[in-house]
Amino acid sequence: MIVIETIPDMTYFRLNLKEPVGFVPTMGYLHEGHMSLVRKAREENKSVVVSIYINPTQFGPKEDLSKYPRNLARDLAMLEKESADVVFFPADKEIYPTGYETWVTVDNLTKPLEGDSRPTHFRGVTTIVTKLFNIVRPTNAYFGQKDAQQALIIKKMTTDLNMNLKVVVCPTIREPDGLAMSSRNVYLSMEQRKAAPVLYKSLLLAKDMFAIGERNAAVILEQMTVFIQKEPLAKIEYISISDTETLAELKAIKKSALVSMSVRFGNTRLIDNIILGKSTKSEYLNK
Numbered sequence: 001m002i003v004i005e006t007i008p009d010m011t012y013f014r015l016n017l018k019e020p021v022g023f024v025p026t027m028g029y030l031h032e033g034h035m036s037l038v039r040k041a042r043e044e045n046k047s048v049v050v051s052i053y054i055n056p057t058q059f060g061p062k063e064d065l066s067k068y069p070r071n072l073a074r075d076l077a078m079l080e081k082e083s084a085d086v087v088f089f090p091a092d093k094e095i096y097p098t099g100y101e102t103w104v105t106v107d108n109l110t111k112p113l114e115g116d117s118r119p120t121h122f123r124g125v126t127t128i129v130t131k132l133f134n135i136v137r138p139t140n141a142y143f144g145q146k147d148a149q150q151a152l153i154i155k156k157m158t159t160d161l162n163m164n165l166k167v168v169v170c171p172t173i174r175e176p177d178g179l180a181m182s183s184r185n186v187y188l189s190m191e192q193r194k195a196a197p198v199l200y201k202s203l204l205l206a207k208d209m210f211a212i213g214e215r216n217a218a219v220i221l222e223q224m225t226v227f228i229q230k231e232p233l234a235k236i237e238y239i240s241i242s243d244t245e246t247l248a249e250l251k252a253i254k255k256s257a258l259v260s261m262s263v264r265f266g267n268t269r270l271i272d273n274i275i276l277g278k279s280t281k282s283e284y285l286n287k
Helices: 007-014 032-044 072-081 121-136 145-160 183-187 190-195 198-211 217-229
Strands: 002-004 021-026 047-052 086-088 140-144 166-170 234-242 257-265 268-276
Touching: 002 007, 007 086, 007 121, 021 032, 021 121, 032 047, 032 072, 032 140, 032 166, 047 072, 047 121, 072 086, 086 121, 121 145, 140 145, 145 166, 145 257, 145 268, 183 268, 198 217, 198 234, 198 257, 198 268, 217 234, 217 257
Parallel strands: 002 086, 021 047, 021 140, 047 086, 140 166
Antiparallel strands: 234 257, 257 268
């Protein structure tokens, strides 16, 4: 495994990678969710590239960029164990040199849900992902279902801009108690960590209601809200039942729906989601 820190070196080394090339973009502080993406990339490609870059442009002014967890030595050891070929680890000045002023935006999909709470977030995401795609030039790129809106946005971006790669969305990886794995989970206190599985339990409640025939989105949302509010440490930012392609809010669920949420535990903001109305094999956002 080789660690590359500059764009020219990455561009040069890319010439010698065996095709197809799988790519997993990360912000580091890796966990089993990231590793599942790396293993999927390893399974489907002859070469695997992983980037580690904490992208400052996707953090808002009051968000946790300076406190975002970092442990490069640990990350590299985990990636070597999974037989990654290349780790791209650029500095900020490499990605955003002096005078940088170009942005990639996706309009409508970035406005609701996370976009409503974090209005500049997705501009940073789509810009950095485009830059990384241009640098690494992958055949296949791997993302997690936990960030469902992000996955939809990136798929839309690659289609609209005729990018020559496939975006693969992989299942959310969870702790034994159901909490979606996230680098931000380390921010939770012991009491908050015990309370946090209420997110997934509320999603299972929605799934159960759908399974017995409930199709009224408002009814499901009300029951989920009541359930989460029973946990005093949980503060709901939003709960949504939306179209799986457009993210438009639904009044009635006809075939499928994305149920997603953001809930705060103190200063820690957690997101999670589930898709209703599709079989287990097609539960995720790939078509």
